Amino acid sequence: MRSRTVKLISGCLLSALVLWPFQVPGQPVIDQKLARTIDQEIEKNRAEMIKVRRFLHMNPELSNREFETARLVASKLSSLGLEVKTGVAGTGVVGLLRGAQPGPTVAIRADMDALPVQELNTFPYRSLNPGVMHACGHDVHITIALGAATVLSTIKNRIQGNVKFIFQPAEEGLPPGEEGGAALMIKEGVLDNPPVRAIFALHVWPELRVGQVGYAAGYLMASSDNFTITVEGKSAHAARPQEGIDAVVLAAEIISNLQTIVSRAIDPTEPAVITIGKVQGGTRANIIAEKVEMEGTVRTLNDAVRDRMPVLMENIIRGLTGSYGAGYSFKYEKGTPPVYNHPDLVQAMVPVLENALSPDQLVPVKPQMVAEDFALLAEKVPALMFLLGVRSPGQSSAPPLHSPYFNPDERAIPVGIKAMCHLVISALEQQASLKGANQPAIVR
Secondary structure, eight states: OOSSOSSOOOOOOOTTTTEEOOOOSSSSSOOOOHHHHHHHHHHHOOOHHHHHHHHHSSSOOTTOOOHHHHHHHHHHEEEETEEEEEETTTTEEEEEEOOSSSEEEEEEEEEOOOSSOOOOOSSTTTSSSSSSBBBTSSHHHHHHHHHHHHHHHHHHOOOEEEEEEESSSSSOOOOOOOOOHHHHHHHHHTTTTTTTTEEEEEEEEEETTTTTTEEEEEEEEEEEEEEEEEEBOEEEEETTTTGGGGGHHHHHHHHHHHHHHHIIOTTTTTTEEEEEEEEEESSSSTEESSEEEEEEEEEEHHHHHHHHHHHHHHHHHHHHHHHHTTTEEEEEEEEOOEEOOOOHHHHHHHHHHHSSSOGGGGGOOOSSSSTTTTTHHHHEEEEEEEEEEOTTEEEEEEETTOOOTTOOOTTTTHHHHHHHHHHHHHHHHHHSSSSSSSSEEEOO
């Protein structure tokens, strides 16, 4: 989950989207025999997958520094007989599983980086790296993708086409001055050779219990933009405030007034969030502050609302600072676009998930205001990201993402592996059943 912005400005969401027709299956695409084989392979590898996840959790690495994680991933994929590329977008790894039958290519994407969080859990496999923790579940994401590769490699005689496994670095944000993440993977051709026609991903979700899968057609997650506001006042003695311009008082008014954008300037049916998470200013208790710096984030689901935000914000900042005779600077950086699940792909794959799991395990969810740079991949090809429940049975609530106490229930791992295996096999077989499935994709 994104904690910092990437300096990218997204274009029209669908203008570059490669469309690939999907059909809603009248009958389950995966027959019972193959489904049983998938279940047996998952169970056979369950203990090893838990072991892998715990090793990853104990050895977390920050964005663009996932060196040992990448080595483990590459080693596992190579041992399965996949074609493996390393050093993609820095520390990224890509594995290609070629099915026994010709056909198109679909992909599974898993992010690999951890967060700069000091873990406070006490279980034996807690992080061994001080100040670094898999507090967003990327260790689970890696494990599920490796588990899917393990299972699918044993049944590649049933695969009509190819499955590309994309292990991405730097989802949580880039170190200053560095490239990386989904943007650099795309730039380096991760969706090419062979071209990816559809892509799947998941994110662990502590608000759903183990066994549940949350899905949404259309927007699943929000865009993420960052901003910095600097208020430039005039210093004076605290006992003689009339001789200065108090940047702290002015900053407080700006913070309060920015919230009126959401409550009064934006259509109330359009979700939007403006949050200032950092305020820094002043030097001493008895000195009027000359300067205050504020940093925050904006989250939206609508491109028109997103484009209006910096204009509306600067109007307020300019008006308030001008009324006080103060100066300001305002920097607004567009980050990742919203995560968009292609509706046709969702419509085709929900019956697949219902067949693989059970209808009562599928939960429609509202768009979430968190962000994910999987959105950049979803702008290029039809995509489906789903939310995987990791809250233990009996828990009324669980520690949230990015918490130092975050502890996903590992019983979700087999569920995630099963869902991914059914999705990729069904997507490929559906396309093989369509007339002209191997014709060039339509670009809209």
